[in-house]
Amino acid sequence: MDALSSTTHLHIAAWAVGIILFFVAYFSKPDAKGRKVTHMILRLFYIFIIVSGLLLFLNYHGINDMMYGIKLVLGVVTIGLMEMALVKSQKGKNGKGFMIGFIVVFIITFLVGSYLPVGINLFGN
Template sequence: MTHAHITSWFIMIILFLIAVSMQRSGAAKANIIKMVLRLFYIITIITGLLLLHSIASISGLYWLKALAGLWVIGAMEMVLVAGKKGKSMAAGWTQWVIALVVTLFLGLLLPLGFDLF
């Protein structure tokens, strides 16, 4: 399940960057990419919940990582909505970068992640 989760959030990040660039250029297909991105939000959340469910003893850091992961998704939506409305996306981008760094750090730090730290 770990590989499915990693694959889903990796694809989610790529789709997010594609959606932002297509939205900025005014491409008509940007809405399709955003719908596929939202499908990957759901896949990522489900695989994350399955990973949480598979852990015998869940520490607080796992819950913090789950909340940070939801924060990443929320920040992605903030960027996309602000871009569509023509407003400044700086707050969304800042939140996205911070949330992504926190989530990746916790994911690599915790025992289910890779052994980098």
């Protein structure tokens, strides 16, 4: 279990695949069968993302409790916005607000994760 929770590789890989699947599903035709399959696979990756993120949180929150807590909440909000954008567009309704919200919250989440000591070192700290 230590290999799954001591590095961010699984979490970053799950996010990368999740983002790709999200955009494939979002820009597919609403009535396409492949969209449903892609959406279901994406939901499986939501579980990978949440579990790997929770393991990282449990291992490293002692370094900076507040920032890791903020990152956890932002991550869950990001996944919620992804799901809402897909469901809205699936029903033929306008999901652009959720899509814009997703992009904004994802960027903030990514930047907060980059700031954390276990994250990608973008800021040189």
